[in-house]
Amino acid sequence: MSEAGRLEEQDRSPAPQVPDASVPERPAMSRAAGTVAGAAVVLALATLTRWLTEAVPAAAAGTGVEKVAAAIEYPVYAIALGFAGNAVLTVTGLRGRLTAAFRTELFIKVGLVLLGASIDLAIVVRAAGPAVVQAIVLIAIVFGFTWWFAGRLGLDDRLRALLASALSICGVSAAVAAAGAVHARKEQLAYTATLVIVFAVPSIFLLPFLAETMGLSPAVTGAWIGGNIDTTAAVTAAGAVAGEQPLQIASIVKVTQNALLGVVAVLLTVYFTVRVAATETPAERDGTAAPTRAGARAWLGVLWQRFPKFVLGFLAASALVTVLGQTMPADAWGERLSAAKELQVWALTLAFVSIGLEFNVSSAREAGWRPVLVFAVATVVNLVAGLGLSLLLFSHFSF
Numbered sequence: 001m002s003e004a005g006r007l008e009e010q011d012r013s014p015a016p017q018v019p020d021a022s023v024p025e026r027p028a029m030s031r032a033a034g035t036v037a038g039a040a041v042v043l044a045l046a047t048l049t050r051w052l053t054e055a056v057p058a059a060a061a062g063t064g065v066e067k068v069a070a071a072i073e074y075p076v077y078a079i080a081l082g083f084a085g086n087a088v089l090t091v092t093g094l095r096g097r098l099t100a101a102f103r104t105e106l107f108i109k110v111g112l113v114l115l116g117a118s119i120d121l122a123i124v125v126r127a128a129g130p131a132v133v134q135a136i137v138l139i140a141i142v143f144g145f146t147w148w149f150a151g152r153l154g155l156d157d158r159l160r161a162l163l164a165s166a167l168s169i170c171g172v173s174a175a176v177a178a179a180g181a182v183h184a185r186k187e188q189l190a191y192t193a194t195l196v197i198v199f200a201v202p203s204i205f206l207l208p209f210l211a212e213t214m215g216l217s218p219a220v221t222g223a224w225i226g227g228n229i230d231t232t233a234a235v236t237a238a239g240a241v242a243g244e245q246p247l248q249i250a251s252i253v254k255v256t257q258n259a260l261l262g263v264v265a266v267l268l269t270v271y272f273t274v275r276v277a278a279t280e281t282p283a284e285r286d287g288t289a290a291p292t293r294a295g296a297r298a299w300l301g302v303l304w305q306r307f308p309k310f311v312l313g314f315l316a317a318s319a320l321v322t323v324l325g326q327t328m329p330a331d332a333w334g335e336r337l338s339a340a341k342e343l344q345v346w347a348l349t350l351a352f353v354s355i356g357l358e359f360n361v362s363s364a365r366e367a368g369w370r371p372v373l374v375f376a377v378a379t380v381v382n383l384v385a386g387l388g389l390s391l392l393l394f395s396h397f398s399f
Helices: 003-012 031-060 066-071 074-092 095-101 104-116 121-152 157-170 172-182 186-214 218-228 232-242 244-259 261-279 296-306 310-327 330-358 361-365 369-394
Strands: none
Touching (some): 031 066, 074 095, 074 186, 074 232, 095 330, 121 244, 157 172, 172 261, 186 369, 232 330
């Protein structure tokens, strides 16, 4: 930058603020202190969740609400307490200082790896074939429809890519990967992430209810949940509400979809390099840099970078547990499996609490009507197509 340009930039910069001596300065909470405090909040709400899960059915025993109390699983308490904690922290002005500890993605990945330790590898192998077919067909249908419908409504190509990826693969993670592939603006990513959460939370309770109402089998229920709910955390929560067997199939189906994330990111990068970026003007890019052309090694690097590594942990845990289960005494093995299951429930409880704590009401209010309409219509298409594929591929699946 030239000297004149630097001087002009300095002229445009805001003047330094002089603190008002009449107003006492409030000490700022350090990032480390905020993280520790936030972790304490998450842990406290998770502990309360575990207590309610046992105390409420015990207190309701012999009353008219006994069956209802027994049917409420821990994800319901965790998410509800997360939303309640969110409201309290927002009103008190503390939420922004504690958000570093609200790590839904981290907790859910740990929980899914531990979940792999409770699933026999034989079930994973038997479900893998139908899950791969469902993932490929459903991603193609939902991505294609969302891309087309968003185009009909005149949405920007980069926002179309984010919405289509989030709806067809795995929610926020897919949106983040797509944003990196197409160089989307931060506002577009935040917008898409908000829509994912707004639509995913009701699905946690709606899909298990609809599956039970329609009398779907556990395998079909799990496949429908895993193929349709956008975020891995919400899939796990809905699967936990539906039951142990639906949770296993839902996790396998969702993990399969997640594994295709890197492939979609590479294809989007190629498309925006060859078709979109080549025809855009700098003004149309609005400050974003066009992807550069690269060789096969670069595409493989993108593929590995976008690939969700926890999928490998899930499969490795399942394989290890299957081998150990065949070689260790039943008593010793049962104790270790119970311990892994307890850790898995704790990790998922922390994740579900964080879902409620991370929800941003102000971002949801800022969503415009066209992306909301795209998301709503594409969600219906996803539900219908996903149900058909689940019935076709998992109706005869047995545990």
